Amino acid sequence: MCEIEYKKHYYPKSRTQLLTVLKNSLSLKRYQHLLGVEQAALRLAKLNHEELEKASVAALVHDYAKERTTTEFKKVILEKGLEHDLLNWNNVIWHGVVGAQIIKDELKITDEEILNAVRKHTVGAADMTRLDKIIYVADFIEKGRTFPDAKLARTVAYADLDSAVSFETKHTLQYLMSANKVIYPAAILTYNKWVVEN
Numbered sequence: 001m002c003e004i005e006y007k008k009h010y011y012p013k014s015r016t017q018l019l020t021v022l023k024n025s026l027s028l029k030r031y032q033h034l035l036g037v038e039q040a041a042l043r044l045a046k047l048n049h050e051e052l053e054k055a056s057v058a059a060l061v062h063d064y065a066k067e068r069t070t071t072e073f074k075k076v077i078l079e080k081g082l083e084h085d086l087l088n089w090n091n092v093i094w095h096g097v098v099g100a101q102i103i104k105d106e107l108k109i110t111d112e113e114i115l116n117a118v119r120k121h122t123v124g125a126a127d128m129t130r131l132d133k134i135i136y137v138a139d140f141i142e143k144g145r146t147f148p149d150a151k152l153a154r155t156v157a158y159a160d161l162d163s164a165v166s167f168e169t170k171h172t173l174q175y176l177m178s179a180n181k182v183i184y185p186a187a188i189l190t191y192n193k194w195v196v197e198n
């Protein structure tokens with residue numbers, strides 16, 4: 001179990017207090033996923049010289065809004081004046097982009113790097129910081145993931161972060177296409193930047 005101590009106030013209280021909030025507001029399955037993502041994110045942060053506290057906070061809150069209702073997400077989009085096109089999408093997209101707003105309002109986390117990592121964690125982006133990549137990849141490789149290529153994804157991730165972004169993006173898009181599922185346009189931009197050879 002990781003025992004990182006929060007000193008920089010990205011989250012206004014302690015890590016233990018954040019864990020209590022998360023445990024009380026999410027299902028056990030989601031809570032365990034957050035802990036798994038934190039563990040993977042900390043390992044990636046160490047390997048890639050990212051600040052551990054930032055990686056911990058971003059990982060722990062990245063799915064904070066995932067269990068909110070459609071009604072709540074739509075209300076936040078309208079009330080906060082977020083991009084109108086978001087109304088045409090669903091929880092998969094909302095819990096990142098709109099979730100960041102909910103995290104800001106409810107958990108009082110204002111660090112834009114952390115909020116951006118939450119915004120980008122589902123579909124990535126052409127422009128990703130080291131922290132964005134760490135959360136995007138940690139979400140994909142955490143120990144609770146059991147899809148066939150999970151082991152390979154972990155090996156790639158702990159060897160090279162950019163390769164892991166490419167691997168994950170390709171894997172996700174291949175899955176969406178094979179299942180005839182909709183692809184959020186920003187995911188294509190992620191693909192063009194990180195998978196297509198320049």
Ligand SMILES: [Fe+2]
Binds near residue numbers: 066095121
């Ligand atoms: Fe997520």
Ligand SMILES: [Fe+2]
Binds near residue numbers: 033037063139
């Ligand atoms: Fe997640």
